[in-house]
Amino acid sequence: AQLARLIRRPWQQTPEDWEIRAELEAGLMAQDAAISPKYFYDPLGSKLFEAICELPEYYPTRTEAAIFEQHADDIAAAIGTGVTLVDLGAGNCAKAARLFPTLKPRQYVPIDISAEFLREAVAGLRQQFPDIPMHEVAMDFSAGLELPATVSRDRRLFFYPGSSLGNFDAQQALAFLRRMRHALQIGEAGGVLLGLDLVKDADVLDAAYDDELGVTAAFNLNLLNHVNRLLGTDFNARDWQHVGFYNAPRQRVEMHLEARHDLIVHWDGGHRAFLRGERIHTENSHKFRQQDIHDLLEQAGFGEVRMWCDAQRWFAVCHARV
Ligand code: AVI
DSSP: OHHHHHTSOGGGOOOOHHHHHHHHHHHHHSSSOBOOGGGGOSHHHHHHHHHHHHSSSOHHHHHHHHHHHHTHHHHHHHHOSSOEEEEETOTTSHHHHTTHHHHOOSEEEEEESOHHHHHHHHHHHHHHOTTSOBOOEESOGGGOOOOOTTSOOTTEEEEEOTTGGGGSOHHHHHHHHHHHHHHHHHSSSOEEEEEEEBOOOHHHHHHHTSOTTOHHHHHHHHHHHHHHHHHOOOOOGGGEEEEEEEEGGGTEEEEEEEESSOEEEEETTEEEEEOTTOEEEEEEEEOBOHHHHHHHHHHTTOEEEEEEEOTTOOEEEEEEEO
16 A cells, blocks of 8 residues: 555645644644644635635735736736646636636646635636636645646646745745746746735735734634644634734744643644643745845746736736746
């Protein structure tokens, strides 16, 4: 069984339960406890993220959509039509769907870790765009970008919007871009289309990640319920509070869950005591300067970088080729 698992391709692999449990356990036992942000996205977490995107304080989704709308022709001209559109972390697929009329992709390949949510989204999209072949892939693409053979290798465009690259640290982001470049070099010349959030006033960032209605708080706290199901922990979300703020020296928004009082979390085979005020680090969301983006893409081996921004320079969309 172990050998069979090793020769399976990434899209055929579901991480074994023990691997997930080991990762979560290591994070909880670390001196500075941490849980990976990929565990936000259970079915409820994916819906809460959709709700975040509707919030007045959460400007990235709206700002990015406006850039795509305002510069649609220019962006399409830079990319060219008929690409194999590989949508990384597709979620509800809405962002890519807005590009269909101008990009006219030859194939749409949405990839997401949240299998059920993805399946539902693509079912709706197939009815709306019956002429575009779609091939959804449920996988954790942060572990590898090897795609099924049925996905065309020609002129792949890796679409990674929403500043999701900012959820990696600098080393991981560079490694991920290099992996994309490597995957693109195998086929006919392709490129990447990224959405990246730019450095701005701390007030704007603090509000975007700690909104008045508490939707981001619910999104963060829901992680504990997901971990309860995955690791069998006995977290009670009511014992924790959401903390989200911009850390200017590190150029990133940080999200944490903070214990409201002294408590002990138990799971099968382990436990961890938390003092009141102690935190579990759940997410970093890095913000970029335009020069950072150029440097990062150059270091990863990409060229012909084009960038489009909104008037306030809050967000950037960029295209680059291998
Ligand atoms: C998915 N990712 C780019 C979002 C972000 O802004 O870092 C996730 C998020 N976390 C809190 N609000 C939104």
